[in-house]
Amino acid sequence: MGPLVLLIVLVVVAAWVIAAYNGLIALKNQTLNAFKQIDVQLKRRHDLIPNLVNAVRGAMDFEKSTLEAVIQARNQAVKVNATGPEGIKQISQAENALSSALQRLMVVVEQYPQLRATGNVGQLQEELTSTENKVAFARQLYNDTATQYNTKQQQFPTSLVAGLAKAQPADLWEIEDQGEKAVPQVDLSLKPKT
Amino acid sequence: MSDAASLNLFQQQEANRRRTVVLVVAFVAFFAWLGFGGDYIYYLFSRDAPRYAYHHTFPWFGIVLSLAAAAIAWYGYRTGPQKVLWSTGAREIVEPQGDNERQLVNVVEEMAIAAGVPRPRIWIVDDPDPNAFATGTDPLHAHIAVTQGLLDLCTRDELQGVVAHELGHVKNLDVRLMTMLAALVGAVALMHDGTSRVLRPGGGSSDERKPSPLVLIVLVVWIVSWILAPIIAQLLALGVSRKREYLADAMSAQFTRNPLALASALQKIEGADAPTTHIKRGAAHLCIADPLGRRLTSHEGLFADTLATHPPMAKRIAILRGMGYAQLKQDRP
Numbered sequence A: 001m002g003p004l005v006l007l008i009v010l011v012v013v014a015a016w017v018i019a020a021y022n023g024l025i026a027l028k029n030q031t032l033n034a035f036k037q038i039d040v041q042l043k044r045r046h047d048l049i050p051n052l053v054n055a056v057r058g059a060m061d062f063e064k065s066t067l068e069a070v071i072q073a074r075n076q077a078v079k080v081n082a083t084g085p086e087g088i089k090q091i092s093q094a095e096n097a098l099s100s101a102l103q104r105l106m107v108v109v110e111q112y113p114q115l116r117a118t119g120n121v122g123q124l125q126e127e128l129t130s131t132e133n134k135v136a137f138a139r140q141l142y143n144d145t146a147t148q149y150n151t152k153q154q155q156f157p158t159s160l161v162a163g164l165a166k167a168q169p170a171d172l173w174e175i176e177d178q179g180e181k182a183v184p185q186v187d188l189s190l191k192p193k194t
Numbered sequence B: 001m002s003d004a005a006s007l008n009l010f011q012q013q014e015a016n017r018r019r020t021v022v023l024v025v026a027f028v029a030f031f032a033w034l035g036f037g038g039d040y041i042y043y044l045f046s047r048d049a050p051r052y053a054y055h056h057t058f059p060w061f062g063i064v065l066s067l068a069a070a071a072i073a074w075y076g077y078r079t080g081p082q083k084v085l086w087s088t089g090a091r092e093i094v095e096p097q098g099d100n101e102r103q104l105v106n107v108v109e110e111m112a113i114a115a116g117v118p119r120p121r122i123w124i125v126d127d128p129d130p131n132a133f134a135t136g137t138d139p140l141h142a143h144i145a146v147t148q149g150l151l152d153l154c155t156r157d158e159l160q161g162v163v164a165h166e167l168g169h170v171k172n173l174d175v176r177l178m179t180m181l182a183a184l185v186g187a188v189a190l191m192h193d194g195t196s197r198v199l200r201p202g203g204g205s206s207d208e209r210k211p212s213p214l215v216l217i218v219l220v221v222w223i224v225s226w227i228l229a230p231i232i233a234q235l236l237a238l239g240v241s242r243k244r245e246y247l248a249d250a251m252s253a254q255f256t257r258n259p260l261a262l263a264s265a266l267q268k269i270e271g272a273d274a275p276t277t278h279i280k281r282g283a284a285h286l287c288i289a290d291p292l293g294r295r296l297t298s299h300e301g302l303f304a305d306t307l308a309t310h311p312p313m314a315k316r317i318a319i320l321r322g323m324g325y326a327q328l329k330q331d332r333p
Helices: A002-079 A085-111 A113-117 A121-154 B003-047 B060-088 B098-115 B148-153 B156-171 B174-199 B213-256 B259-271 B281-286 B302-307 B313-331
Strands: B121-125 B132-138 B141-147
Touching: A002 A085, A002 A121, A085 A121, A121 B098, B003 B060, B003 B174, B003 B213, B060 B132, B060 B141, B060 B174, B060 B281, B098 B121, B098 B148, B098 B156, B098 B213, B121 B148, B132 B156, B132 B174, B132 B281, B141 B148, B141 B156, B148 B156, B156 B174, B156 B213, B156 B259, B174 B213, B174 B281, B213 B259, B213 B313, B259 B313
Parallel strands: B121 B141
Antiparallel strands: B132 B141
16 A cells, blocks of 8 residues: 555656646747747848838938937847847847837827828838837737746746756846837927928 | 736637537537437338338438538538638738738737737728628638728727737637537538428328327427527527637737727727628627627626627726726836
8 A cells, every 4th residue: 555655646746747847848938939039020120120211211301310310229239149038138228229219210200291291101100110019019928928937937836847947037028228218309399400 | 928817828728629529529419319310210100111111220311410410510620711701701911902901911910929829811801890800720720800891990009909809719719619610500500491491391291100109209309409400509609709708808908908999999899880791690709799780789687698699898898998997007106
């Protein structure tokens, strides 16, 4: 009787360890995959920006500085060659700067109705909104998945298996950039700046 | 997304897989009952027949009907989504034309990213009434259809809420169960219409012999279940979809983090009173709002609970508003 009970307990414990281990590995891969999704969307954004800037350049002589800020931020973001969730601090800093530069540009475009009327600026605006949303939603999915992964590996009793599965807390994509938190300056005079 | 929510999603997917299997088994079993029941009745009738007359001893009806039901179920699983889309006259967006369609494609792509599923195929139903539905067998083979009216009426944020709601159905595999149900309900209705013409009294049974009470009982039960088949199928379709709408609303809020947009979209959909004429009864339970414009949907209660495909709109909007205000309170420093 005694050995049988011991055997059953051992089997149950082994089954639990396997299940917990596999669960952690699955979450880890989901987190990595979610991060790849952000990468895809960021790449798309980097490719889109030169087109956008070319489209509005002619009509926006008066907002040179805003455009230049976008181009500069974009080039900075492309230059970052960190990859994977380990480089998230570096990537997010550069990308957040680009996000805020783009947001300022969008505010500027909103401000000038005559600009929206010229050619395909309206269409580009939709593309830009969508691109920003895609980056934001990819980030949201990553943060949600990473939080789930972090919670799982820290919670008892799964935490006992965390070392075995080589689980490390994944960094979240924080919005630390002051520019993103700050409210953009809006000029409501509708006068073209000289 | 908390741990509990993800566990919930997993359970939801499991439950939908299981229910689809139960549905198919019940469908085949029902036809087996009709077939073998018919065989038994025929056997009882022909048992007392003269020696050299036909004696029904081999259950042909049962075997044929069961095989036919299994074939229909298989066919329904393979072609269900196409049939549903075809029945509404939807056209696929391959190359988006115009600002509206481009925006729709963008919004669907965004929400697919937020939900973490592949981008579904996108369809438009040329109907001025705002409505939307999703169909498919799994997230890899999913379709989202919206009406032209929804595109014209909703803002970008509202469209996002509606699309996220439909992607919620896709992600938790509601679409598999509901599409299967649509296919099977359609098959039952079709077969019932066809065979009730054949079964209508007029031919046969002119002999004077009195059948035994056993034969009569089996016959009555058999006929009653034959008549009830389409009604039961309809009731199934009704009951299966109501709770799912609340759940998909919640998933939409989770994907967009903007429950108030979906609330205002639902209000617009509710406000447009006209029924969605392109969407027939067979696909009604797939839609975000009852396309038949039935007044039942606006009440809660035992009667409505058993007969409406959709929960009351006012309640859905109130729940979404509650989520929205809770969020606002949280955001305030």
